[in-house]
Amino acid sequence: MKTTKRFLILALPVMVILVALMGAAVEQAVTCDQKALKDAARAKLDPFKYDSGKVTQLRYKNKPQMKEIEVPVFVGEKYRMVFNTEEVTRNVVISVYNKDKETKNRKVLWTSKNSPAGTKLHVFEPENAKFKFFVDYDLPAVTDSLPAAECVVFMLGYK
């Protein structure tokens, strides 16, 4: 009896660790078909040529968050940006700025807030490309039990 009790006391934390590690593994497993998302985004780039693409994982928390991507571009070139949000179920707002998040009085050049409801493939053609654009993803606070992470694809094309 004493041996059983001793076994239980030792086994309990091990089991807790195992369960917690399994939970962490589940949390990291983001199901996201990057190729399919990128192929769909690339189709929307046409007639612009592919320059670069980026998959960003949106990991929701119980408070709002923002992620920013820096996009170097060349002066005077014509660009098209495509955002594929097909796998995004939350109300994530995408905005493109002329300066980074630390700069006061930066200008918003485009925002997905103005896209028609239900739009999954957003297209924006910035004018007067300078040196960098900044893409911000505003993630809402999430407290439900739906997937805690999703993917969004950004793609840049040039003419």
Next chain:
Amino acid sequence: MKLFYAALVPVVLLSACGSETPETPAGDTGKADSVAGTVELIETNSSLPTPFRVAAMFKRSELNYLPGITYGTEKASMYSTKFQLAQIMGVYSADMAYSVLNKQTNEGQKYLKTVREVGNKINLSKVFDQSNLYDRFNANMDKEDSIGSIVADIQYATDLQLEENQQNELYGIIFSGAWIESMYIAGEVYKKEGNENVVQALFEQMAVLKSIIAELEAYKTKDQGIPGLIEQLSSLQAEFDALPSVKKLNEQPDMDFSDVKPAKGEMDPLIKKIGEIRATIVKG
């Protein structure tokens, strides 16, 4: 009782690990995540252009072709590690772009063949096999617009292949090799011809460097060559930031690189430094 406390230790440690972690700053580089399809994704907060685009921007600044300043294809066999091969693939990509954009078809074909051979050694053989990209490139080398489209296809295929191979760290290494080579070529042409448009283009291209460093930083634990490369590039960035023109630029956030013209000779130390970094890269 002792046994009870001993058993509690891992539970407490685990609780500490599971407690709320400090908030990652927005835009910060993230941790490695796994993605369905066995694709590992380390998030970076930057997006890099293609090596061909960098060369094309220099061409727009009336960068002339000077024979003998690109890196010899016969030296490709000197490199063996993944890091060296990725860097030299970038160097040859830039040399290929410089040759092709200047209608040096024979040179361009030699570089294309070398880029393919080096790419094969780092598991990128599928890139050129898809949609006959190699043959299409070869056949259209004298048609700049067609080449632009084919390069875009190659870039897309490369990006997908790197993801599929879980080799995303290689892109920053390849790109840094290509970027340094393009900057080196521009610097060498400027030293011989004195075209101030080229200096302005060099100055503007420096805007990309922070993004390259950010890309490499995200993967610095994935290859032992990356930290040394970051150190070299950071040193170049620091030297650039210390230039009077750049200090002026940084003091006025509304200004952009195109609003500032570097004074004559101001970029010379940077051109020298770029030459030194290029020498380290080709040394392997």
